[in-house]
Amino acid sequence: NAGVTQTPKFRVLKTGQSMTLLCAQDMNHEYMYWYRQDPGMGLRLIHYSVGEGTTAKGEVPDGYNVSRLKKQNFLLGLESAAPSQTSVYFCASSQKGLLAGELFFGEGSRLTVL
Amino acid sequence: KQEVTQIPAALSVPEGENLVLNCSFTDSAIYNLQWFRQDPGKGLTSLLLIQSSQREQTSGRLNASLDKSSGRSTLYIAASQPGDSATYLCAVSADRGSTLGRLYFGRGTQLTVWP
Numbered sequence: 001n002a003g004v005t006q007t008p009k010f011r012v013l014k015t016g017q018s019m020t021l022l023c024a025q026d027m028n029h030e031y032m033y034w035y036r037q038d039p040g041m042g043l044r045l046i047h048y049s050v051g052e053g054t055t056a057k058g059e060v061p062d063g064y065n066v067s068r069l070k071k072q073n074f075l076l077g078l079e080s081a082a083p084s085q086t087s088v089y090f091c092a093s094s095q096k097g098l099l100a101g102e103l104f105f106g107e108g109s110r111l112t113v114l
Numbered sequence: 115k116q117e118v119t120q121i122p123a124a125l126s127v128p129e130g131e132n133l134v135l136n137c138s139f140t141d142s143a144i145y146n147l148q149w150f151r152q153d154p155g156k157g158l159t160s161l162l163l164i165q166s167s168q169r170e171q172t173s174g175r176l177n178a179s180l181d182k183s184s185g186r187s188t189l190y191i192a193a194s195q196p197g198d199s200a201t202y203l204c205a206v207s208a209d210r211g212s213t214l215g216r217l218y219f220g221r222g223t224q225l226t227v228w229p
Contacts, residue, residue, distance in 0.1 A: 004157070041119075043203075043219040045157075058216070085199065090157055103217070105157035 002026050006091050006106035013081045015114045021076040022110050024093030029104070031094045032074040033058070034066065037108075043090065049074055054091040080112045116208055117139045120220035127227055128192055135189040135223045137204035144186050145207040149178050149189050152201045152222065161202075162189070194227045201225070 004025045013019055022077030023032065033048040045050060049068040065077045074093075078085060091106040117140045127133055137147070146165045149155040152156040162171045162178040164187070170179040176191040187204055208216050 040221065042221045043205075043217075045216060102160045102163055103150075103158070105150075105159070107157045108154075108155070 004031075004091055004093055006089075006109045008109060009107070010110050013078075013111065015082060015113060017081050018077070018084045019081065020078075021089055021091075023074045023076070023106060025078045025091075025093040025095075025104070026072065026074055027072075027093060027095070027104065028071070029082075029093035029095045030071075031096075032105075033092045033094075034064070034074065034076045034110035035092065036060065037090060038049065038087050044090075046050050046076065047093070059080050063076075081111075085111065086113045087111060116144075116206060116218040117228060118204060118206055118220040119141075119219050120202075120204060120223050122223060123221070124224040125226070127225075129194060129227055129229050130162075131194050132190070132192050133194055133225075135191070135225070137187040137189070137220055139185045139187075139206045139218070141208070143180050143208065144182065147178075147180055147187050147204060147206045148203065148217075149187075150203045152203060154200075158203065191225075194225075196227050196229055198227050199225055223228050 007022045034046040035043045037043045045059050047066040049055050052071040055066045067075045089109045092103045094103050119138045121136045141198045149161045149162045150211045164180045177191040180187045201224045205217045205219045205224040
């Protein structure tokens with residue numbers, strides 16, 4: 001049972017380059033989220049989606065874009081990477097939303113921007 | 115803004131000890147609180163979810179309590195084992211206004227259980 005799968009797991013970018021992180025879940029969950037985890041900062045919500053075709057901004061959305069064209073996939077894009085975006089990115093999903101449901105996380109994507 | 119604090123930041127104990135991890139939050143208007151476990155280089159695994167109307171939840175050797183009015187939660191681990199070594203994070207879900215449903219995470223307690 002795959003659960004939440006993130007690709008790629010590791011990536012090194014140069015400042016100004018673009019890239020897309022892919023999150024896929026096979027649990028038919030409605031809600032999906034992108035977080036970043038930084039030392040000493042905890043996890044912070046970047047963007048989230050409450051269903052196919054919807055997206056919304058989280059706590060730290062600047063510099064990122066997202067799309068949810070298919071229910072099972074949630075893409076996080078960086079149009080022009082900056083060193084401040086060096087972080088570990090986690091995707092999560094839930095069936096009932098944060099007000100009621102358990103969150104399932106992927107194993108993370110470690111991004112370094114030089 | 116909701117702030118979540120976890121104390122201690124790190125804890126090292128011998129196998130077999132019962133231990134308590136603490137989580138405090140500044141805004142008592144929460145919808146629920148979750149405890150997660152994170153192993154090095156891995157994602158988070160949900161351990162326990164406590165709704166704001168509940169006082170505690172139990173799963174095996176884990177027991178989490180919630181005192182919403184005082185803004186505190188504790189995670190109790192009985193008879194600790196080396197396999198319990200990980201970082202434990204708590205997160206609260208806001209229940210008001212534009213932050214409805216958003217999770218706020220603490221920075222975690224790094225637990226090491228040695229044989």
